[in-house]
Amino acid sequence: MHVRLRRARIATLATLGMVVMSSVALPGIGVFREPDPVRAALGAVGTLLFAAAQAALLYATVTPDISRNVQHRLAQAFCVAALASVPLVGPLAASPEAGRWESWAWIGASILATAPVLGRRALVLSTVAATLAAGALLAWWHGDIGYFTITVAVGLCFIAVNGLHLWLWTLLVEADEGRQAQVRLAAAEERLRFARDVHDLLGHDLSVIALKAELAERDPGRAAQEAADLRRLAAAALSDLRRAVHGYREVDLRAQLAAIEKVLRSSGVRCTATLPAEDLPQEIAALLAPVVREAGTNVLRHSRATWCTIDVTREGVTVANDGAVERPADPHSSGLRGLADRLAESGGTLRTRLEGGVFTLEATLR
Structure with missing residues (x-):
């Protein structure tokens, strides 16, 4: 709420x-x-x-x-x-x-x-x-x-x-x-779009692979040639799938940050966000976007914040908000722990602190 x-x-x-x-x-x-x-x-x-x-x-x-x-x-x-x-x-x-x-x-x-x-x-x-x-x-x-x-x-x-x-x-x-339903609908539409793209991308290649396998089974004399074609088609399909997934994972950090600002402000939280003048590289944006999303979720769920600041740089992101209260860690919650693990895989660190009712989250890249 x-x-x-x-x-x-x-x-x-x-x-x-x-x-x-x-x-x-x-x-x-x-x-x-x-x-x-x-x-x-x-x-x-x-x-x-x-x-x-x-x-x-x-x-x-x-x-x-x-x-x-x-x-x-x-x-x-x-x-x-x-x-x-x-x-x-x-x-x-x-x-x-x-x-x-x-x-x-x-x-x-x-x-x-x-x-x-x-x-x-x-x-x-x-x-x-x-x-x-x-x-x-x-x-x-x-x-x-x-x-x-x-x-x-x-x-x-x-x-x-x-x-x-x-x-x-x-x-x-x-x-x-209604607002929550819109968020769920947008996520469902994006999943359907991705599923449709994957189907359109792989459907033809998989059909040809099945046909080649059937020909090889019927005519053992052509098995070597058909097997080579199968290997080539499978490699091409795998390459296409990787390109599709890479495009799906591309992150527009600026757009995501604007969406988080809008959600926080609509919930009565004054939000100030800063970004570098130039767009961050995709590998950096992909690491920082989950941190920004999880931090925004924590502000709404676990505080009575009236203000929030989000500062994004090439070295990491810092999120601070008021209205935080001291509470024991939830053993069933894996949000921040999962982010820390992902950052650690890339050599980054995640730190949090609570001082005077102000909660600060700092994610630093290597």
């Missing part, structure tokens, strides 16, 4: 947290006003259970890593807690001595505000209908129309505010998924 999306999620959680706080604080007034200790205890239990179920459901709604199955179970738990809140919280502050505080009405408003995230339309509509019915019943039982008014009016206000934030959050998630 990149920086901009992470910030939007925090802002959305903060807004949703206001609803959860109202589900605790406002019914809690009724708990303190209730003179009957049994009713007060039951009301406190019902309020806390409902707030916990609501908080878990809303948190899961804005957490993409949580599976659909878990979200479905949390929605069921929320419905159970909402149903249990009626007999537990509904009797609170019903007597004139308690000041007739509309305790459950605030929970009813929170139920209406949370219902749209339950998923299935039938479940949403049934939850809304049951909430309105419970609000009307408690308003009649308490003799206070304010119960129903608070449930409906405050619930609609919460729906308007939270619905906007959830809608914007959904748009951001879909945009991020």
Whole structure:
């Protein structure tokens, strides 16, 4: 999750947290006003259970890593807690001595505000209908129309505010998924292009080689001549394949660096990259390009960076960014270790350091 999306999620959680706080604080007034200790205890239990179920459901709604199955179970738990809140919280502050505080009405408003995230339309509509019915019943039982008014009016206000934030959050998630899909599609198209080029390049030669082998098998007298032709054709095919792979491996370091800059800036990271005035030789560019790509990936995945600098020279590359945190090495991660091994094969070195929250990666060629 990149920086901009992470910030939007925090802002959305903060807004949703206001609803959860109202589900605790406002019914809690009724708990303190209730003179009957049994009713007060039951009301406190019902309020806390409902707030916990609501908080878990809303948190899961804005957490993409949580599976659909878990979200479905949390929605069921929320419905159970909402149903249990009626007999537990509904009797609170019903007597004139308690000041007739509309305790459950605030929970009813929170139920209406949370219902749209339950998923299935039938479940949403049934939850809304049951909430309105419970609000009307408690308003009649308490003799206070304010119960129903608070449930409906405050619930609609919460729906308007939270619905906007959830809608914007959904748009951001879909945009991020679309960006990732574009990257995967571009990689898939490049693999298909390379596969097509190899097929076009080798298809004819392999067909001729198969025909020559068949002729040699049918006419042993021509076996020596056909074997010589087979050797020549195989050598030519191998040479063509090597040329194709070499062309495929040619690296446009300047274009790759520009793409990394664009990705970092779109993620809210100020990026400054420098390159020599003249293009680097292909053998140097091929060694530095994976380092630049891996460093850019680390900035997005393993830091909360606000700035990043990338300095590329003929002697190597230096990448620095802020927002780094000290964490133990991941034994399953092979990105930097693999880069170090590749550089070592060419006599280069890879060093990293963390100072004052600034992570620096230095790749030096021999």
